Amino acid sequence: MKLLGLALLAAAEAVALRYAVIESPIRHVLVQMPLLVLAGVLLVWNRQIRHDLAVPLLFVALTVFLFWMLPRNVDWALTLPGETVKYLSLPLMLGVPLRLSWPWLGPILRGFLKANALSMLGVLGFLYTHAPIRICNSYLLSAQQDLGTAFLYLGAGLACLWAIPILFGNSCSRRSNSTGYASCGV
Amino acid sequence: MSAVSELVADKSNATEPQAGAVKLTMILSGAVFALMMVFGLIMRAAQGQWIEVDPALFYQLLTAHGAGMVGTAALSGAAIMWYFCGRHIVLTAGIFWAFLALFLLGVALILSSIFIGGYGGAWTFLYPLPAISGGAWEAGAAAAFLLGYVSIGVGFLLYYLELGRQIHARYGSLVRALGWNLILGREDKNPPPPTIVAAAAVTIFNSIGIILGAAVLVASLVHLLVPGFEVNALLAKNLIYFFGHVFINASIYMAVTAVYEILPEYTGKPWKSNRLFAIAWNAVLIFVMAVYWHHLLQDVVMPPWMLVVGQLVSYFSGIPLIAVTAFSTFLYVRGSKMTWDLTSSLLVLSVAGWSVGSIPASIDGMISVNKVMHNTMWVPGHFHTYLLLGEVAMAFGFMAWLVRGKTIAQMSGLDRVAFVTYLAGAAGFVTVFLFSGAASIPRRWAVHYEEWLPHDRIGTLFSVLIVLATLAFVLRFVLRLDRSNR
Numbered sequence: 001m002k003l004l005g006l007a008l009l010a011a012a013e014a015v016a017l018r019y020a021v022i023e024s025p026i027r028h029v030l031v032q033m034p035l036l037v038l039a040g041v042l043l044v045w046n047r048q049i050r051h052d053l054a055v056p057l058l059f060v061a062l063t064v065f066l067f068w069m070l071p072r073n074v075d076w077a078l079t080l081p082g083e084t085v086k087y088l089s090l091p092l093m094l095g096v097p098l099r100l101s102w103p104w105l106g107p108i109l110r111g112f113l114k115a116n117a118l119s120m121l122g123v124l125g126f127l128y129t130h131a132p133i134r135i136c137n138s139y140l141l142s143a144q145q146d147l148g149t150a151f152l153y154l155g156a157g158l159a160c161l162w163a164i165p166i167l168f169g170n171s172c173s174r175r176s177n178s179t180g181y182a183s184c185g186v
Numbered sequence: 187m188s189a190v191s192e193l194v195a196d197k198s199n200a201t202e203p204q205a206g207a208v209k210l211t212m213i214l215s216g217a218v219f220a221l222m223m224v225f226g227l228i229m230r231a232a233q234g235q236w237i238e239v240d241p242a243l244f245y246q247l248l249t250a251h252g253a254g255m256v257g258t259a260a261l262s263g264a265a266i267m268w269y270f271c272g273r274h275i276v277l278t279a280g281i282f283w284a285f286l287a288l289f290l291l292g293v294a295l296i297l298s299s300i301f302i303g304g305y306g307g308a309w310t311f312l313y314p315l316p317a318i319s320g321g322a323w324e325a326g327a328a329a330a331f332l333l334g335y336v337s338i339g340v341g342f343l344l345y346y347l348e349l350g351r352q353i354h355a356r357y358g359s360l361v362r363a364l365g366w367n368l369i370l371g372r373e374d375k376n377p378p379p380p381t382i383v384a385a386a387a388v389t390i391f392n393s394i395g396i397i398l399g400a401a402v403l404v405a406s407l408v409h410l411l412v413p414g415f416e417v418n419a420l421l422a423k424n425l426i427y428f429f430g431h432v433f434i435n436a437s438i439y440m441a442v443t444a445v446y447e448i449l450p451e452y453t454g455k456p457w458k459s460n461r462l463f464a465i466a467w468n469a470v471l472i473f474v475m476a477v478y479w480h481h482l483l484q485d486v487v488m489p490p491w492m493l494v495v496g497q498l499v500s501y502f503s504g505i506p507l508i509a510v511t512a513f514s515t516f517l518y519v520r521g522s523k524m525t526w527d528l529t530s531s532l533l534v535l536s537v538a539g540w541s542v543g544s545i546p547a548s549i550d551g552m553i554s555v556n557k558v559m560h561n562t563m564w565v566p567g568h569f570h571t572y573l574l575l576g577e578v579a580m581a582f583g584f585m586a587w588l589v590r591g592k593t594i595a596q597m598s599g600l601d602r603v604a605f606v607t608y609l610a611g612a613a614g615f616v617t618v619f620l621f622s623g624a625a626s627i628p629r630r631w632a633v634h635y636e637e638w639l640p641h642d643r644i645g646t647l648f649s650v651l652i653v654l655a656t657l658a659f660v661l662r663f664v665l666r667l668d669r670s671n672r
Contacts, residue, residue, distance in 0.1 A: 108281065111347040112340075115397050122401030123408070132414050159397075166350065167390075169359030 007042035010035045011091065022078060025139045025147040029074060030154065033090055040095020047100060054104035057097035064094040069124075071135040078138050114162050121155030124148065205588075207282050208269045209667060212585050214290075215262035216660035219578060222254040223656055227649045233634045234642030242322060244632035245306030252309030253296050253331075256434050257338060259573060261289060262581040263440030264345055267388070269584075270381045270447045271349060275356045281348040288341030295334030303327025308630070310430055311335070313402070313422035317410050325410045332403050332410070339396050339403070346396070350389045353382060360386050364471070365464025380446040380459050384439060387471045392436040394475065399429030420487060424478075431478035438540060438572065439470065441580035442511060445533050448587050449515065452530045452594065453522035457514070466506035473503040483556040493553060500551025504544040512541040525594045528601040532583030535609060539575020543568060546620060561630075563641075564623025567616050574612040574652065582608075582659045589666035604658035611651025618645040 014035040021028035049057070067073055068090065076082035102110070127135070128148025134141050225247045232239035239247070268282055299305040304323040307315045316328035350360065357363040357378060363386035367374035378386070402425035405417045446457045479496025482488050515537045524530060546568035550559055559565070597605065622641040627634070634642055 107351050108278075108344060108347045111351070112343060115343055115347070115393070116400075118397050119400035119404065122398065123404045126401070126405040126417055127408065127415070130415065130417055132416065166354055167360045169354075169362070 003042050003045045007039045007091075010042060011039040011087075014039065015087070018083075022138070023143075025074065025136060025143050026150050028077070029147060030150055033068065033086070036087065036090035037095040037098070040091030041099040042095075043091065044096050044099050048103075049100045051104055054101040057101040058105065061094050061098040061101065064089055068094075069120075074136050075138050114158075118155050118159055121151045121158070125152035125155065204268070204272060204277070204279050204282060207279060207286070208265045209588060211261060211265035211286060212581070212588065213660075213664060213667075215258050215265065215581060216585060216656075216663060218254055218258045218293075219262075219581070220653065220656050220660055222251050222258065223649070223653045225251040225254070227646065227653055230642055230646040230649050232632070234639050234646050235634070236643065236646060239632070241632040242304070242306060245308075245322075246300050246304065248630065249306050249308050249331075250297065250300050253300075253334075254293075255573065256309055256430075256437070257289070257293065257296075259437035259577045259581075260342070260433060260440075262584075263437040263577060264342070266581065266584050267381070267385055267440035267443045268345070268349075270443045271352075271385050273447070274379055274382050275352040277352055278348055281344055285341040285345040288337050288344070292334040292336075292338035292341065295330050295337060299323075299327045299330035299334065303330060305331045307331070310426060311403075311406065312426060313406055313417055313419055314409065316406060317413060329407055329410050332407050336400065336403050339400050343393065343396050346389045346393045349385055350393070353386055353389065357382070357386075360390065364468055365459055365461075366468075368459060368461045368464040369468065371461075377459050380457050380463060381443045383459055383464060383467045384443050384446070387467045388436050388439050391432055391471055391474050395429045395432030395436070398425050399433070402426055402429065420485065423482065423485065427481040428475070428478045431481060432474055434569075435474050438577045438580075439474075441536075441577050441584070442540075444580050444584040444587070445511065445515065445537055448529060448584070449518060449533055452524040453518045454524075455518055455522065457518065463510055463514075466510035469506045470503070473499050473506070477503050477551075480551040480556070483551075483553050484560055497551055497553050500548050504541075504548055507544060508541050512537050525596060527586075527590070527594055527597050528605060529583050529587040529590055531597065531605050532579045532586060536576050536579035536583060539571060539579055539612075540577075543571035543573075543576055546571065558626070559623055561628055562623040563619045563627050563629050566629055567619030567623050570612075570619055571616045574616060579608075579612075582656075585659065585663040589663055589669060591669060600658070601662075604655050604662070607651050608655035608659070611648050611655060614648035615645055615652060618648060 014032045017027055017032045017035070021032050068077075068086070073082070077086040105113075125148045128151060129145050130148075131144065134144060136144060139147075228237070228239060229244060229247055229251065231237045232244055264285070268277060271277060303326060305316075305319075305327040306322060307319070307328065311328075311332060316332065317325065319328070353363045354360060357376075362374070363378045363382050365378055365383050366372075368377055402417075402422055405422065408415055409417055450456045476495060477499040479488070479492045480500045481496075483493055483496060515534060519534060546564065549555055550564055550568060618641055622638070622645070623629075625638075625641070627638045627641060
């Protein structure tokens, strides 16, 4: 019940940012969208699925993730139809399937996805800070460059967040049960 | 043969994991080393005007030689470290096969981009060169080259994820595997052996290098597809040299595990981790990432403090290597009455060559020297010392050990001839490079002036010796595989 409340709170927070995201791509891409994903994750935090569903669900999550990485879709998300799709797809087709599949993923695949995320945040940082044109028509060039810098900071932060438990111990990678399901799921 | 050597040799055969995969990798490595050396021989002969090579082909050969040698050094180093880590932790064979498959896919892409697509922008893919060929190659060829690197990078990422995961599972944390308990004087009933300390350090710095390398590779690919999108050239150069420097250094740091694991069979003294050893490897972990700025000493727009750090760390980075591995090797060998066969000779040579190679590197790492020497043959002189007399000698020593059998016997006549030929060829070859650098002969030039030809021709003769010795090592390995009990 507590998790459901938190999920609703995250979703409500995301909706409350509805007008704020028009001004700033950082609020849009790095605050509102992650909040929507978080809402989906919290919604099914304690749910388990069958092992054979993990990979298809991961593909769904990654496909939706790739869709929302495209700058033109970020633009589209500011229109009414795009906004509706965003509010539905990010929690239900990214957050939920990602959370359900994640505990079943092997440590190598998880590590690969995390490393790939760091590399891609670097690429996005490049892209948004160096693009000679506005790649999101709804935002100013300066705001676009701010978003690029924020991607780089986020990449550095996540690198620390993920590396410190491996360096100093207490990672959950050893807490998988005999079926391969990791109980801590992060 | 000494009784002690035999005893230790028998003991070490207790666990020999995934030997088949490792042997296959070493066959591939040996074959590619030989082929790339032939490319090098052709380039030196062309510079010496003994043969005629079209300059466009020269730069393609230069690119293939650079990418091929760096890749193969890393491949052989990875196979060696995987093999010896398998003595201490349980590694998943499937990951190694996936790594090898991705590596070979990358090689296929790189070779086709060069010899079908005509790409000749050097192994460093320095931005924005891949996109401004002046008509020498199409964007597609450059993209295939970069995608080849991406494939190899993904393979290595899987390799390090598995290694890091298993080290973490066995030792609880990477800092313990790095020997922090030894450094801090805490009690550790099961301290990590030298191989694990090295593996933990390499896993950390090469993973960081690969992740940053992937970012600049993808950014370069975007630039190829959408030329209007331009990466900051200085930032791209920093990322490329960080990745490149760390990656090639990692190949030696992986291969040195052969020295830690094999030499004790000969000396009868086990190579154990201690406080100094752990401190040295932790220093290596930092230095190898902080020293790459010495590649950018001619970029005057770099912040001066970075260049100063590059110079200072160039001095310091030789210390842990020489203080620990080279000095320890000397102490282990001294007075041990060890038997000098091909394995032990090559491994001791490799540590000596690696140490000697750090001297021209440190000299070139001085800003005042670098201004004059960086674009001369001095630089290939330094890295060929590291590689020919260091990493490649370690790989050949490991190959000789894999097919040695249980008995350690003195070197046969043929082995002695091959070893002396290799030593003479490699030492002469790198000395010519260093002399050429001191004479201000530029590197990477397809066509040389008349005055430079004696250097090139002497270098060519020495490279013939290296190729012959390498063929002997590789053929010896292949012919003795059925005798191997590992």
